[in-house]
Structures are given as structure tokens and as C-alpha cells.
Amino acid sequence: MKEKYDVIGMSCSACSAHIDKAIRHLDGVVDVNVNLLSNSMVVEYDENQLNQASIIQAVENAGYKAALENNSVTSKQQEESVDHKKRSLILSFVFLIPLFYISMGHMMGAPLPSLLTDHENMMVFALTQLFLTLPIMYINRGYFQRGFQALLHKSPNMDTLIAMGSSAAAIYSIYAIFMMGYDLGHGDMVGAHQYMMQLYFESAGMILTLISLGKYLESRSKKKTTQAIEKLMNLMPSVATILVDGQEKVVDIQDVKIGDIVVVKSGQSIPVDGVIVKGQTSIDESMITGESLPVDKGLHDQVIGATMNVDGYIHVQATHTSGDTTLSQIIALVEDASSSKAPIAKLADQISGIFVPIVMSISLLTFITWMTLGGQTFHFALTCAIAVLVISCPCALGLATPTAIMVGTGKGAQLGILIKSAENLELLSKAKSIVLDKTGTMTKGKPQVTEVYPIDIDKTDLLKIAGSLESASQHPIAKAIVSYIQSQNIDFQTIENFEMLQGKGLKGKQNEHIFLSGNQRLMEENQVDLSDVHQLASELAMSGKTPLYYARDGMIIGLIVVSDVLKETTKEAIQQLKHKGLSIYMLTGDNALTAKAIGKQLDIEVIAEVLPQDKEKHIRDLQSKGERVIMVGDGINDAPALMRADIGIAMTSGTDIAMDSADIVLMKNDLQDVVNAIDLSHAVIKNIKENLFWAFFYNVIGIPIAAGVFYPFLGWLLDPMFGAAAMSLSSVFVVSNALRLRFFKPKTKREKTEEKMMKKKMNIEGMMCAHCQAHVEKALNGIDGVKAEVDLKNNCAYLELSQDVAEATLTKAVEDAGYTVKGFE
Incomplete structure (x- = not known):
């Protein structure tokens, strides 16, 4: 038996790996696939040896929650999760901003209320920071619950690092408050002032708030990805017209049986797979086959459910029910590919598995050593132990990946490359093969x-x-x-x-x-x-x-x-992909003659007349050889392959289904952006590795000093305040290094192509509102080679022409939309 479960509580690949391990140890389990992206798990098991309750219990014993899949409940939970993260993030910033001002403002010469200045107000100064930090810690308590629970289960993850880092800063700060009170009570103003300068509440608040920002952005991406299957289901008509005793009758699509005669008029979608038994027509099958030109159909020709009847009246005998159509098979493949895609192990998660216990062990060992062998005071031993934790605070480690990803994906967006998650970039840099759809991807997609x-x-x-x-x-x-x-x-x-x-x-x-x-x-x-x-x-x-x-x-x-002609940049992009050492394949549902002609022109391997199921199978075949595969497409027929591939890249000229199924979306519909995306991924991954170096550089140097290793010989001892400074400095290095990605420049030659674009100004009369503006823009942008921006205020349109388009063509498009062209400039 194979069942799908919703899993709650996963935050990184260490989590999914731990659940995978826990389930595989159960007797009767045949296979298990845990999907971090969709927060789901597919388990295949022998129902004579195992049951649902045991599987759910195993997940709970691992520190997470599980339940049998419920699409409606899952969608609602996902919506609530995104909204909850947004509210938590806003609240965190509400408390973080005054906390930062109070704790750091005096260092920058910013004015503070008299209540928070001078020696007599030291305790007020400290307690104000404490009471601003506690709400942030409460709002983000999930990190502590999951992080320490993971630690108890001997599977530390990024939540453990976050919890450890913020806890170390907060606990030491609370300890400093107690020591301030003690010194004030004993009249030691110097000692109290020293501890006042050793408050690190802002560090605890910053760690939690910045990580929450990254989690919120990740949740939004996950939410969009899981909408793909729902949109696929909505493509199938909900009703069908069938012949009953010679009379037309409208019935629910679920009530259509094999052998029923379905009536399909011009402009309607075909409800089910079947065979034409009356009439002739042209059918737009682009959503299934990728073929850009409508296909002529006559008696005894097969038709596919959800395709569009362009201009004929036909009777179709149903050969499949609604649950067994080609589109239904595509939906099943998308679900299967989504659930079986292996999560990527993040480098930071791998490091966290050994880093956290090692740091805790060093801190404990430091305390015990100084208490038993060093002959030092409790205060000295505790100070050294906490200094180890403070300088080991994984703030920089927590920032190493998200900062590089945030800057890298932001740069990608500027270039028209929308990247949905960090793991997509990581996989893209490791890919060895690329599979290209033809229609709309390599070609313009229009006759x-x-x-x-x-x-x-x-x-x-x-x-x-x-x-x-x-x-x-x-x-x-x-x-x-x-x-x-x-x-x-x-x-x-x-x-x-x-x-x-x-x-x-x-x-x-x-x-x-x-x-x-x-x-x-x-x-x-x-x-x-x-x-x-x-x-x-x-x-x-x-x-x-x-x-x-x-x-x-x-x-x-x-x-x-x-x-359907090649896009202007396709040939150059193919050559650049070859130079990167990628194996290139073209899979298409188009006829063999057309596909082979293009393959010969580009000198790439071609497989034509491929059904959607076969596209997905070819991806699996390449993956079975150990290759990481990129799939580039734009049609519904590409959705299963996009989901199955290690990296799915979709064009915005395609359907929403393809874009939702893909990991990366290209706004400019240009294969050159695939090259740019690969280059960007290499730059980001390199940047992340550099960040991880800086995240640990100060730890490697500072931990021995903080532990007092050199104190007996050289008198070196690291004050927790300097430990925190070193920690902050490593974070500054990480962020500064990540910001270098803003200067990433693509190596492709699109700029030269764009320089060749002709520009014109078209003066238009009759536009009255934003709807008019939208109508004119739609009419002009529908012409090949035209990019138009309409200025309603000045009654004109600014045109960029990538090819020679006659003014008569432009004029007719606007006049057909109901407006008057007064001339060109």
C-alpha cells in the first residue's frame, strides 16, 4: 500500500532526513520519500506488518507531526502558516527596532531618554532591553521548541543553531543583569558598569527576526508551488453535453461514461478523451502536445480531453472517463514527481549536525576544567564557558546562506529570472544535462x-x-x-x-x-x-x-x-550551454520532421512526437544514470517533466501550470536567461561557501582564547563582550560578501540585441481611463516584435520594435481596439 501524509514541523533538510530515517527503520516499510518543499511524505508499506497509526507515531517520536493527506485542509493550513509568519515577522520588527535604538543608539550619539542614561539608571537601561527582547523570543518560540526538541532527539538542525545562538546571548545578558544588581548592592559601580556594557539582548532579537524573514519568504514560495495541481484540475470542464435518445443533455463531467456520445461545439473544450464519430474540425492541442498549430481532425480521429475545439461541430464517443483522461494522468504524474523529489542537504545543516554538540561540549568542558583544575572562581569559570557560547553564536552561520540567497535571487529578479528557493540554485550549479521543450521555448510559439x-x-x-x-x-x-x-x-x-x-x-x-x-x-x-x-x-x-x-x-x-520559427537568441544560447559542458536534449510533442529540422540546425539530440508521460519518463531515465537534469518548458504538457527534473525552468509565455510547476521562471522568455541563471547559481553557491568560511573564521581563532587555553601561559582571556564583537564582525563580513552579488553581470550578448531595437512614439486619441490604456497595450503587445508602454496622461504609446513592423499594422491594431491613431514620431 502507498499512502501520502502531511508532515508538520520540518524546517530544513536535516529534518526530512531524520524523518526518512525514522520511517525506514519500521518493519514492513518498502519505500519512503519525504518532501521538504510540500511538507509531505509518501510511504509504501506492507499493510500486514504496518498501519497508519504506527507510521504517524514514528513521525511524532522523531519530534514532528503527521496526518493522512487532506488537500483542502493542507491548503488552508498553508495559507494560515504564511499569514502567521507574516504577522510574527511584523511584530518581531516592532520590538526589535526600539531594542536596537536603546542598546546601540548611545554608541552612535543618538539621544536617549534621561531615564535610560547615567549610572543611577543602569538597571532601568538593562531591564528595558530585557522586556523588549522577551516578546521577540515569545513570538518566535517555535525555534526554541523545535530546536531543543531536535537536540533531544540527537538530530540538531538549523532551528537548533538559532535557538542556541539567541539563548546564549540572552542567558549571558540575564546573567549580566544579576551581576549588575549584585555589584550595585555592594557599591561596586565600576563592576556594575562593566556588566552593563556586556548586554547582548539585541543579538538575540536580531538572530530570531532575520531568520524569521527568510522563513516567511520561503513559505510564500512553497505556497505558490503547491497551487499547480489545483490549477491543472480546473482545466477540465465541469459539465459535458451528451446525446440521450437523440436529445442533447447537459450532465456533470463525472457522469460521462465510456461509450457516451459527447457534443462539442466551436470554441468549447473537449470534456473527455474520445474518438470523433461525426463532423470535422481543427483542435488546439498545444496545452497537451505543445504543437503550436491547430490539428485538423475528422472521422475516427482521437481527441484529448481539455483541448480546445477551434472551429467545428463534432460528436465524440468517450473512450475514457473523467478520472482516466490524459489530463488526469498528467495530474497524477505531477503529484508523483512532486512527492518523490529528494530534498537537498544544505551545507549549513550538515555542519550544524556536528557544530552545535561540539560547541556545547567545549563550553561544558571549559567550565568543569576551570572549576576542578584551574583553581578559579565560579564567576571566572562561568564567564569562560559563556564566552565560548557567545563567540560560537551561529548568527553568521544562520546568515551565511539566506543573505547570499536573498541578494542572489534579488539580482535574478532584476534580470528577469525568478528563483523560488535556495535549493533550486544549489541544484542548478550541479546540473549536467538540460532538456528543452521546442514550442514556445526554443521557438516563438506562434505560426x-x-x-x-x-x-x-x-x-x-x-x-x-x-x-x-x-x-x-x-x-x-x-x-x-x-x-x-x-x-x-x-x-x-x-x-x-x-x-x-x-x-x-x-x-x-x-x-x-x-x-x-x-x-x-x-x-x-x-x-x-x-x-x-x-x-x-x-x-x-x-x-x-x-x-x-x-x-x-x-x-x-x-x-x-x-x-514556428526559432527565437533570435536560441542558437547562441544553445552554443553557450554546450560550452558549459551540458548535454542538450530536445523533447517535443511536435511532428518528427519539424523537430529534426530544428535539431539539425542546432546540432542537438532530438526526440519528437513525445507524449507528456514520455517526457517525464525521459527525465527519469537521465536521472537513473546519475545525472542532475534541468528541464525547460512552457506548456501544461511540460508540467510533469518540470516537476520530475532536478530543476524545472518555465517561460512566462507559457501557462500558469508550467510556471507553478517550475523551480525557476524566466520573465523574458529567452533561453539566454537559462545561461544567466546557471552562471548566477555558480556565483551564489561560491558566495555561500565563502560566507561559511567567514562564519567560522572567528570561531576557530576565538574559541580557544575564550576557553582560556592560553590564559596560564600568556594571560590571554576573551571577555564575552569582545566575543560578541567578534561574532558581530563575522556577520558583517558575511553580509558584505553577499552584497557583492549585486554586481553580478550576465555574460550573454542580449545588451547588443536590445540596442538594435527601434523606438517609436504613437499619438492616440480616445483613451479615457485605465481600461482604455490596458486595451491599447494588449492590442500593441499582441503584435510580434512589439513592446509597448501606453502613457494615458499624454495620450501616446512608446514602442520598442525588435523587428521591422509596418506603421499600418500598428495603426490597425489600435483602431481595431476602438481608438484613433494621430501619427508617429
Whole structure:
């Protein structure tokens, strides 16, 4: 039996590893996968030897909580967790800011109330800091509960380090308050003042608050990631129209049975997988196959649930129920890939496993040694023991990773690279293989006219005829051809007797001539002789392009070639990835001819006509060889592979599902940003290792001095105040080093490409509000090669053109949206 559990209380990879170990020791366990990202665990076990209660008890004995998965409850808990962390963080800062001002303000010459200054107010000064620190410690009590509980279970983690660090600073400060009171009571003002300068409450507050900030950001990322499966489920229509005794009846999707006849009209989503038994149509399968062009379908052709019926009326006989469709299988794969992805062991967590017990042991040994062998006072022994803890405070260790990650991910965001967690960066730097989707990732994802071949006719006349025919159609290929003709500043007329021939093409009449536009089957049915273009059409098909035939009065007059072309930066990005030593693969659901043509052009390995399940399988096959794999995609069909890969990278031009399933999102839809992301990951991981060095540098030097090792020989002894200063200095080094990542510069050549962009100003009339602004921006940005920003106040739009776009095309887009163009500058 295989079951999934929600696990509460994990904070780092040491936690997930400890739970994994605890469950594997149970008799009857076949396999276990603990997922830190989704706070879940999948256990496969022999139900004759083990039960749910024993598994849950084992998790609780390890110091955590578990329950059988409940998606609705989990989603609610996750929402509450993010909100709780946000409230706790705000409250922590509310108390931290005055605490810092009071404790450090006098050192910077800031004015303090007279109640907190001078010798007679030393106890008020100290107690004010204590009472500002206690709320911060209470608000963040979870670190102490989890940290010390983990320590009791002999599995120290980052929570243990946080708890130890803040506790060491707070306990010593409380000890200093007691000594202040003692010295004041005995009239020793010098001694009391010395202890007043040894209060480290602000250190305890800072550790807890900064770590809480990182935890809050992490929780937000986790919340977004787990929404992917829910969005997948929402793609399937909730109802279907079926034929019952010849009458249409709307039923719940769950009530559709195998063999039912489902009616699907133009513009509707197909409810279930099935076979067409009546009608012809074009179906947009891009969300499943990745194919950018709609696919013509007729009798006995198979259709996939959740795909879009573009422009036909069909009857579909259901071959699968709603729970067994292709989309349902994709959802299952996403869930499985998410739950089986192994957590990454953080370097800081590995170090914490030995660092905390060693420091505690040294501190205890220091106290015992000076009490038994050194002949020193209790005060001396305690001071040395606490000095060891203070200088060993893991504040810098706690900052080493999050500061570098925070700066690195912030820099990534500036570059249009959205990175969801630290472990994504860590894995990205170690990847050896990269798998690329084709449509929308390597290519533009939209059909475009690439070639025009007139036959016994002028090219302009061919385009006029094509424009007249295609302007009456809403098919994506027709729209691409019309857009191209408009960009050439060619006018065309309205066609007469327009007729759409489902699955074949278009027919119309103009000036007493009969025109045809469509595929080879349409031409053959109308006895159009294609012998003159047969070889050309074959060569185009072999190169993966789609030729559209045009005929006049039964005679072929030309071909217009439409294809999904490579993005301008794809070739350069592929070369850069090769130079980094990455093995590159292209997996696509597109036809083999198109895919192989692109593979030959880029000199990469290609696997075409791959179903979504097979994409995920290819990722697993590469991982089984010990390779860390990057997957880059943009479609729903890529979601299982994105989740299965060690690192999933999605384009924002794709679906929300792909972006939610991915670990990294590229805002600029540019493969060059994959190169930039890899370079950034190497820079961040290097920075983290440097930070960890600085985090321990002062400990290695200071711990022996703090313990009094050199006191009998050289008289060296580290005052806790100087220990805290050293600790703070190591934190300054860590933060300063992390800030260097702000100067990271990508090595790609996009800047040169951007410099070539043409700029124009378009003056527009008729815009009245923000909705108008949005309509115009949408219309202009929908044109290939156009980036538009509309200025409502000045009634204009600022355009950046990455390719030559005719002003007539720009004008038509705005006028179609309902506004008037007054000219260009």
C-alpha cells in the first residue's frame, strides 16, 4: 500500500532526513520519500506488518507531526502558516527596532531618554532591553521548541543553531543583569558598569527576526508551488453535453461514461478523451502536445480531453472517463514527481549536525576544567564557558546562506529570472544535462509566414488574393498570413461567397474568379494539378514547414509557407550551454520532421512526437544514470517533466501550470536567461561557501582564547563582550560578501540585441481611463516584435520594435481596439 501524509514541523533538510530515517527503520516499510518543499511524505508499506497509526507515531517520536493527506485542509493550513509568519515577522520588527535604538543608539550619539542614561539608571537601561527582547523570543518560540526538541532527539538542525545562538546571548545578558544588581548592592559601580556594557539582548532579537524573514519568504514560495495541481484540475470542464435518445443533455463531467456520445461545439473544450464519430474540425492541442498549430481532425480521429475545439461541430464517443483522461494522468504524474523529489542537504545543516554538540561540549568542558583544575572562581569559570557560547553564536552561520540567497535571487529578479528557493540554485550549479521543450521555448510559439512562392503570378497579387481569403477566417494560420500581408503594406478586398471547408481550407469568389486556399487534400478534391510544386512541397515538409496551397479557377498560383520559427537568441544560447559542458536534449510533442529540422540546425539530440508521460519518463531515465537534469518548458504538457527534473525552468509565455510547476521562471522568455541563471547559481553557491568560511573564521581563532587555553601561559582571556564583537564582525563580513552579488553581470550578448531595437512614439486619441490604456497595450503587445508602454496622461504609446513592423499594422491594431491613431514620431 502507498499512502501520502502531511508532515508538520520540518524546517530544513536535516529534518526530512531524520524523518526518512525514522520511517525506514519500521518493519514492513518498502519505500519512503519525504518532501521538504510540500511538507509531505509518501510511504509504501506492507499493510500486514504496518498501519497508519504506527507510521504517524514514528513521525511524532522523531519530534514532528503527521496526518493522512487532506488537500483542502493542507491548503488552508498553508495559507494560515504564511499569514502567521507574516504577522510574527511584523511584530518581531516592532520590538526589535526600539531594542536596537536603546542598546546601540548611545554608541552612535543618538539621544536617549534621561531615564535610560547615567549610572543611577543602569538597571532601568538593562531591564528595558530585557522586556523588549522577551516578546521577540515569545513570538518566535517555535525555534526554541523545535530546536531543543531536535537536540533531544540527537538530530540538531538549523532551528537548533538559532535557538542556541539567541539563548546564549540572552542567558549571558540575564546573567549580566544579576551581576549588575549584585555589584550595585555592594557599591561596586565600576563592576556594575562593566556588566552593563556586556548586554547582548539585541543579538538575540536580531538572530530570531532575520531568520524569521527568510522563513516567511520561503513559505510564500512553497505556497505558490503547491497551487499547480489545483490549477491543472480546473482545466477540465465541469459539465459535458451528451446525446440521450437523440436529445442533447447537459450532465456533470463525472457522469460521462465510456461509450457516451459527447457534443462539442466551436470554441468549447473537449470534456473527455474520445474518438470523433461525426463532423470535422481543427483542435488546439498545444496545452497537451505543445504543437503550436491547430490539428485538423475528422472521422475516427482521437481527441484529448481539455483541448480546445477551434472551429467545428463534432460528436465524440468517450473512450475514457473523467478520472482516466490524459489530463488526469498528467495530474497524477505531477503529484508523483512532486512527492518523490529528494530534498537537498544544505551545507549549513550538515555542519550544524556536528557544530552545535561540539560547541556545547567545549563550553561544558571549559567550565568543569576551570572549576576542578584551574583553581578559579565560579564567576571566572562561568564567564569562560559563556564566552565560548557567545563567540560560537551561529548568527553568521544562520546568515551565511539566506543573505547570499536573498541578494542572489534579488539580482535574478532584476534580470528577469525568478528563483523560488535556495535549493533550486544549489541544484542548478550541479546540473549536467538540460532538456528543452521546442514550442514556445526554443521557438516563438506562434505560426509565422517564412516564405512565399508565387507561380505564374506576381507576388503582390498572390498576397492580395491570400489576404482577401484569410481575412474572413479566425484560424491561427489565417491570422498569421493576414498579419504578414498587412506588414507588407498590401491592401486586399473582401471575398465573396466565402466558404470554410472544415479540415481542408477556404473557398471564395472575387471578380468572377473562384479561389481556393488550403491543404493538399483540398487541392486534389478540386482537381488542381500540383505537379509543378510537388517537389517544392516535399522539401518544405521535410524541413518541418507547413505549405499552404493557393489556386485560381482550378490552377495552382502559389504557396505560402507557415512555420514556428526559432527565437533570435536560441542558437547562441544553445552554443553557450554546450560550452558549459551540458548535454542538450530536445523533447517535443511536435511532428518528427519539424523537430529534426530544428535539431539539425542546432546540432542537438532530438526526440519528437513525445507524449507528456514520455517526457517525464525521459527525465527519469537521465536521472537513473546519475545525472542532475534541468528541464525547460512552457506548456501544461511540460508540467510533469518540470516537476520530475532536478530543476524545472518555465517561460512566462507559457501557462500558469508550467510556471507553478517550475523551480525557476524566466520573465523574458529567452533561453539566454537559462545561461544567466546557471552562471548566477555558480556565483551564489561560491558566495555561500565563502560566507561559511567567514562564519567560522572567528570561531576557530576565538574559541580557544575564550576557553582560556592560553590564559596560564600568556594571560590571554576573551571577555564575552569582545566575543560578541567578534561574532558581530563575522556577520558583517558575511553580509558584505553577499552584497557583492549585486554586481553580478550576465555574460550573454542580449545588451547588443536590445540596442538594435527601434523606438517609436504613437499619438492616440480616445483613451479615457485605465481600461482604455490596458486595451491599447494588449492590442500593441499582441503584435510580434512589439513592446509597448501606453502613457494615458499624454495620450501616446512608446514602442520598442525588435523587428521591422509596418506603421499600418500598428495603426490597425489600435483602431481595431476602438481608438484613433494621430501619427508617429
